[in-house]
Amino acid sequence: MSEITPAEWTAILLSLRVAVIATLVATPFGIALAWLLARHDFWGKSVLDAFVHLPLVLPPVVTGYLLLLLLGRRGLIGAWLADHLGIVFAFRWTGAALACGVMSFPLLVRPIRLSIEAIDRSLEQAASTLGAAPWKVSATVTLPLALPGILAGMVLGFAKAIGEFGATITFVSNIAGETQVISSAIYSLIQTPDGDAAAMRLVIISIVIATAALIASEWFARRATQRLHGN
Amino acid sequence: MLRVDVSKKLGEFALEAAFTSEGRVTGLFGASGAGKTSLVGMIAGLLRPDRGVIALDDEVLDDTEKGVHVPPHRRRIGYVFQDARLFPHMNVAQNLDYGRRMNGLDADAAQHKRVTDLLDIGHLLDRRPGKLSGGERQRVALGRALLSKPRLLLLDEPLGSLDEGRKVEILPYLVRLRDEANVPMVYVSHDAAEMRQLATQIVMLRGGRVTALGGAKVLAG
Secondary structure (H helix, E strand, O other), X not given: OOOOOHHHHHHHHHHHHHHXXXXXXXXXXXXXXXXXXXXXXOOOHHHHHHHHHHHHHOOHHHHHHHHHHHHXXXXXXXXXXXXXXXXXXXXXXXXXXXXXXXXXXXXHHHHHHHHHHXXXXXXXXHHHHOOOOHHHHHHHHHHHHHHHHHHHHHHHHHHHHHHOOHHHHHHHOOOOOOOOOHHHHHHHHOOOOOOHHHHHHHHHHHHHHHXXXXXXXXXXXXXXXXXXXXX | OEEEEEEEEEOOEEEEEEEEEOOOEEEEEOOOOOOHHHHHHXXXXXXXXXXXXXXXXXXXXXXXXXXXXXXXXXXXXXXXXXXXXXXXXXXXXXXXXXXXXXXXXXXXXXXXXXXXXXXXXXXXXXXXXXXXXXXXXHHHHHHHHHHOOOOEEEEEOOOOOOOHHHHHHHHHHHHHHHHHOOOOEEEEEOOHHHHHHHOOEEEEEEOOEEEEEEOHHHHOO
């Protein structure tokens, strides 16, 4: 099998950039939401929970189309963002990152939520009797104990983001150098005569990245268990 | 001086307790289910009474009529739980230092040494809680509470999760603590022998009510 071409490198690097940005931006929101779902009971909680999981069960093309309706150049929010803040998502790599962030969000939130739910709340009580105000309890006890879950969620979200295809291609199309990520590059290549070898190289790279992410996620989950048992 | 006059409904169970204590070690004595832990939880501020007053020296910590409730982190009341509750992600040294950090107190090497010597935990500082025996864990929990410089120390069956051999091992530390640490304590137990050894004043609880109050002789009755 021959060398990776510059065009393929472009797609690989763009995929990595899109997935990294999507994960980093989504994480604080993911933690906040996981916290809300793990720790609070409120009216409409099950609806919110279902809403967060929607991208997991909706056809990705539907999610992409909804993004286009909302955030496209003439979309409800997109038009306002473009006119007032000059922010455009449609057909830009930032739009690809947004689509990936939305699609990977349920996978990001779940491990964080589980790890927060697993924390022994009596430890937080102990911290408060030692003089820690509620925000300090969160910063010194809850978040550190949830950290392996947060990292596991980030790894899973990243793996999902890097493999995202349907919502991305629907929302931002398949423009080489701007929105063509690994998956859309593979899609283009297998429709091109003689594209098989190049497609195969990208397929292998996808498999390597996804496998590494799953192994990393497993490792973090194991660390989480050890941490909670105090070893 | 600790003044407690509270009532609280917990499901079917109604707690209604009033006592004033000046002793160095106030023993809260009663069978399990008598309401001891709930009462201690209220003194710590972890539970709010439905009605009543809790005051330590001349500071009112709870007064339901005036809507006063000082949150636990501002009470400066140490709490040693039956299950130690050490922070699993910190080693022993970090656990011991936690209260000082959270209260923004200056490092006090002399007190640190006094407490680690008193409890014999100086050789454990680098260990994680998961690598400690039950007795060691309880001693570290005692040290952690003491080093936050509390005005009152609550000990909720600190020997409860230990087997007989371990109890005998810890009890002398508690006696030393009483005689040397200079912090008033509330000691919760259902064990009359522990009470006789440690308490200077006893509050007997039964079914959520105070049934007797006084010196060690109330244990006889």
